[in-house]
Amino acid sequence: MKMRKRILSVLLTTAMLGTCVMGCSSGSDDSGEKSESGKRFEGVTLRFAPNWGTDPDHEIGRKMLKEFCDETGLNIELEEIAGDEMKNKISVDAAADNLPDVWQYWPGCVCKDLADAGLLADCSEYLEKSEVIAKDHFSDTVLAPCTFDGELLVLPRMGASGVLMINTEIFKKYELEAPKTWDDLMEVSKVLRENGVTPLNVGSKLGNPSHFFYNELVCQFEEGVQDVNNLLDSSKTTFKTDAMEYAANKIEEMVKAGCFADDVLGSTGDWAPSCAYYDEGYAAMCYTFSWQFASFSDETLEKSEIIKIPQIAETDRADNHMQGTTNDCWCISKKAWEDTEKQEAITALVDFLMWDYTKETAQGGYIITVDSELDKLIDYEALDSKLMSDVLQWRTDNNIEADPMIWQSLPNLAIQTDYCNALDELWAGTITGAEFIEKCETSVKDNL
Amino acid sequence: MRVAKKKRWIPFVVFVVPALLVYTYFIIYSIGNTGYYSLTQWNAISEPKYVGMKYYMDFLKDKDFHMVLRNSLLNVVISLIVQVPAGLIGGYLLYRTRRFYKLYRFLIFIPVVLSASAVALLFTLIFHAEFGPVNALLDWAGLSHLTHSWLSDVKVVFYVVMIPMTYQYIGLYVIIQLSGMQSISEDVIESATIDGASSFRIFWNVVVPMQKGVTMMCSVLIISGCFKAFEHSYIMTWGGPGYSSSFLGVYMYMETFVKGNYGKGSAIAMIILVGTLACTMAVQRIFREEE
Amino acid sequence: MSNYEMSKRKSDCGKALRHIVLIIWCMTTVFPLLWVFLIAFKGNNQIFTDPFGIPDPWITTNFPTVFQKLDILTGLKNSLIYSFATVFLVCLLSSMTGFYLAKYARGKLLYMYFILGMMIPVQAIAIPMFVKLRDAGLNNTRPGIILVYTVIELGFAVFVMTGFIKRSVPDELLEAAAIDGCSMVGAFFRVALPLMKTGIATVGTFVFLHVWNEFFFGLILLTNSKLTSLNLTTYKLRGQYSSDYGLLAAGIIVLAVPALVIYAIFQEQVVKGLTAGAVKE
Structure with missing residues (x-):
């Protein structure tokens, strides 16, 4: 008994001493280091998961982030994920209660489940705290997909712009004109096919880049635009509309006519492969988005010409519209934000991402900023990416408006996944347009 | 060996209890959990909501599920037909070879030690429609009409995904068979040779019957491997287009961890479990009956 | 003649x-x-036009770029840690359990119970494991994943070990040891264990290969980049370099090499492990 008491007291003393020593040492550490290096976030570690692969703006990001960390003393655990794999990672992390502190994601339905589960920090708190970024930098349209039940839960990162280009060399060789209407497009495709050239580079791997292309068709009708806007409201979500059905049947027709590559999943599925396919001269036309602009070689761009989306005969809209909205966003984990030790550092990191990093990459012509203040600082005459300047110029000249995006407007991630899978099948020619609509509709029913 | 009765619990506690506890809690109890989750609608964050047999009922009329199940069963059948005989033949060839034996053995076993993701990525290049060797070889052999867009043609993509799996695992069965054969006593083979039996006869009449136990073991490994097959299909095509190259393992992953449908994912997991057990028992019965 | x-x-x-x-x-x-x-030594241009020719020009930047971009050493280190830790734990647990099952247990019930684990596919336990580890705070940790690997390999290991011990550890030796006053534990370590070397090698080889190639649990339990295994590092290539085919090829080679080197060095052990008659009943 005595022995036990003694042990206990020894243990207690040790514990107390330990706490004292630790307290002292951590205190002295802090002050010591601060006075020594003057770095703001010495000892703070943040987990940061950007959607980075091999694009030039990702390279810039890595370099700038490193400088930022050196300067502030912040320790970043970098979890780089490329492409749509990010959705899987974040879904698993959310279920495992292991979300990164800050990550790059897509607004709208991709964030919906996280927002519902209350895992995202209220970003208006960040905007209040930030001295660099303010809410009035962004227009309402930009903020719309970032807002859930009236609360701003994610921060818009960049805008996007689509482009349709033709390879003039191939067109000249077969004495073809750039297609203005959908019927022209089919005609052109037929000739190209006969000569063994793939008409259009759009493939489909988990809906990339096909979902944008399908979307272009849906939005050739006023009604279609309305349909897309309706998707967000889960009581109105449906794929059984005239515009959606029309577009699905049209795609079926195109697949049958051989407008897309034979290998829609292997060699033209996903962004980079589909662009490489055009770049290597396998496809005569290229439909892609701003994040791919830097991947084309100069020779290819030299012989490329930007054209408008061909118009279907039945369209009831003018031809000055195209896909391109707030494309992705930054998320802050609620748990991390509520951690007072981290809050300062997160604010600084997000400031850096939304201002310094965005500015650098926007000036490079790799992304399109949605921040109106930043926009004023960008010298659009001097972008590094020539294609980006051309596209932006072309958009202004033709007064192009941005259409709403189906992919982003669906009510949740499960439906989005099914939608993308169904697109893959539609592109691969395994299901008809009607079956495509049926599949999406079933998913809507099952997942709402 | 018999130990005094009163002390019997000591070895039990020392030797078995640690493994038994870990095993029971994490495997047997977990299966119970999976069974329970499969009756609920659940996203792993909020509370599970009981829905009864809903998911199992849905499977009956779900076309995607039917396709995935068919893929998995076909995978089992084809793998058994291809890999079991290949293992036996390969093992026997090696067994009878003296010269370069080690070199052959080394090369045949190489794919087994490569990581699954490396093999899957390798085969995405091999089957690339534009520059992959498969299409090039067909062109060269004058069989251009057989060239395919291997990874997006739904008629073939499922078989294409099976090829890297075969490539990777076949070496394992060759070596397992070889190891079994090496424990056959020399006399048996020698006396057969002296009797003038041809190599093929020895293989068919002596080796194959003696390898029955090993062959059954290989079959069991192949079955459980096929039912849980995941990485090759997932890496090469993400199970697509649609679910056309998915196996149950991929389908389960997609539903659970991508779409956040943990209840349905559990139901698929239960199907995988039942399928594996049923097929294993069937194969064991076939082998027993032959005896 | x-x-x-x-x-x-x-x-x-x-x-x-x-x-x-x-x-x-x-x-x-x-x-x-x-x-x-x-x-791996060609540019995209040549890969498309001349996939089988000699590289012209020789592009040598692909390999350094892979090393720069992918954290191969971390992946390799993690893979080795997971593999060896699991091999150690599984060998320890399965040799002890196998020893009891082979030499002391009456009836086959317990044995059947263990080998049932062999038939159980990982998916059947994945979700509860995920939840259990999460609740214990072990998701995204090394002990967590090692625990999972140990658990899923245990059934198979017990099966092999029990069979092996039955055949190669003679009862007489154990009896003699008992007469000499050796305790059960002593008999295990001093008498039985040395005789089980080959069995342990077999189990170790199998478990090592399984863990080395494991993908599914790695994908759902290890999302932090510092903890990912080599297998998952390779997998990252797919997303990142999906169109720079030369770089992708270089990545595949770089990631295949460690496995090949390990195999080349331990070839005899690997094959002997399998050859030890592990699978013979």
Whole structure:
């Protein structure tokens, strides 16, 4: 008994001493280091998961982030994920209660489940705290997909712009004109096919880049635009509309006519492969988005010409519209934000991402900023990416408006996944347009 | 060996209890959990909501599920037909070879030690429609009409995904068979040779019957491997287009961890479990009956 | 005599045929690797136009770029840690359990209970494991994943070990040890364990290969980049370099090499482990 008491007291003393020593040492550490290096976030570690692969703006990001960390003393655990794999990672992390502190994601339905589960920090708190970024930098349209039940839960990162280009060399060789209407497009495709050239580079791997292309068709009708806007409201979500059905049947027709590559999943599925396919001269036309602009070689761009989306005969809209909205966003984990030790550092990191990093990459012509203040600082005459300047110029000249995006407007991630899978099948020619609509509709029913 | 009765619990506690506890809690109890989750609608964050047999009922009329199940069963059948005989033949060839034996053995076993993701990525290049060797070889052999867009043609993509799996695992069965054969006593083979039996006869009449136990073991490994097959299909095509190259393992992953449908994912997991057990028992019965 | 010659000629023919089959077999095994090695030195341009030719020009930047971009050393280190830790734990647990099951247990019930684990596919326990580890705070930790691997390998290991011990540890030795006053634990460590070396090698080899190639649990339990195994590092290539085919090829080669080196060094152990008659009942 005595022995036990003694042990206990020894243990207690040790514990107390330990706490004292630790307290002292951590205190002295802090002050010591601060006075020594003057770095703001010495000892703070943040987990940061950007959607980075091999694009030039990702390279810039890595370099700038490193400088930022050196300067502030912040320790970043970098979890780089490329492409749509990010959705899987974040879904698993959310279920495992292991979300990164800050990550790059897509607004709208991709964030919906996280927002519902209350895992995202209220970003208006960040905007209040930030001295660099303010809410009035962004227009309402930009903020719309970032807002859930009236609360701003994610921060818009960049805008996007689509482009349709033709390879003039191939067109000249077969004495073809750039297609203005959908019927022209089919005609052109037929000739190209006969000569063994793939008409259009759009493939489909988990809906990339096909979902944008399908979307272009849906939005050739006023009604279609309305349909897309309706998707967000889960009581109105449906794929059984005239515009959606029309577009699905049209795609079926195109697949049958051989407008897309034979290998829609292997060699033209996903962004980079589909662009490489055009770049290597396998496809005569290229439909892609701003994040791919830097991947084309100069020779290819030299012989490329930007054209408008061909118009279907039945369209009831003018031809000055195209896909391109707030494309992705930054998320802050609620748990991390509520951690007072981290809050300062997160604010600084997000400031850096939304201002310094965005500015650098926007000036490079790799992304399109949605921040109106930043926009004023960008010298659009001097972008590094020539294609980006051309596209932006072309958009202004033709007064192009941005259409709403189906992919982003669906009510949740499960439906989005099914939608993308169904697109893959539609592109691969395994299901008809009607079956495509049926599949999406079933998913809507099952997942709402 | 018999130990005094009163002390019997000591070895039990020392030797078995640690493994038994870990095993029971994490495997047997977990299966119970999976069974329970499969009756609920659940996203792993909020509370599970009981829905009864809903998911199992849905499977009956779900076309995607039917396709995935068919893929998995076909995978089992084809793998058994291809890999079991290949293992036996390969093992026997090696067994009878003296010269370069080690070199052959080394090369045949190489794919087994490569990581699954490396093999899957390798085969995405091999089957690339534009520059992959498969299409090039067909062109060269004058069989251009057989060239395919291997990874997006739904008629073939499922078989294409099976090829890297075969490539990777076949070496394992060759070596397992070889190891079994090496424990056959020399006399048996020698006396057969002296009797003038041809190599093929020895293989068919002596080796194959003696390898029955090993062959059954290989079959069991192949079955459980096929039912849980995941990485090759997932890496090469993400199970697509649609679910056309998915196996149950991929389908389960997609539903659970991508779409956040943990209840349905559990139901698929239960199907995988039942399928594996049923097929294993069937194969064991076939082998027993032959005896 | 002519009979002998005929049979000799026949066997020569057979021999040649055997070598031809084996050579073709080995070529199909090695060809994909060699081809990928070749295109790792080419640019996209040449890969598309001339996938089989000698690289022209030789692009040597792909390999350094891979090392720069992917954290291969971390992946390798993690893979080794997971593999060896699991091998150690599984060998320890399974040899103890196998020892009891082979030498002390009455009836086969407990044995059947354990080997049931062999048939259970990972998916059947994945979700509860995920939840259990999460609740214990072990998701995204090394102990967590090692625990999972140990658990899923246990059934198979117990099966192999029990069979092995039954065959190769004679009862007489244990009895003699008991008469000499050796305790159960002492008998296990001093008498049985040395005789189980080959069995342990077999189990170790299998478990090592399984863990080395494990993908599913790695994907759902290890999302932090510092903890990812080599297998998952390789997998990252797919997303990142999906269109720079030369770089992708270089990545595949770089990630295949450690496995090949390990295999080349331990070839004898690997094959002997399997050859030890592990799978013979």
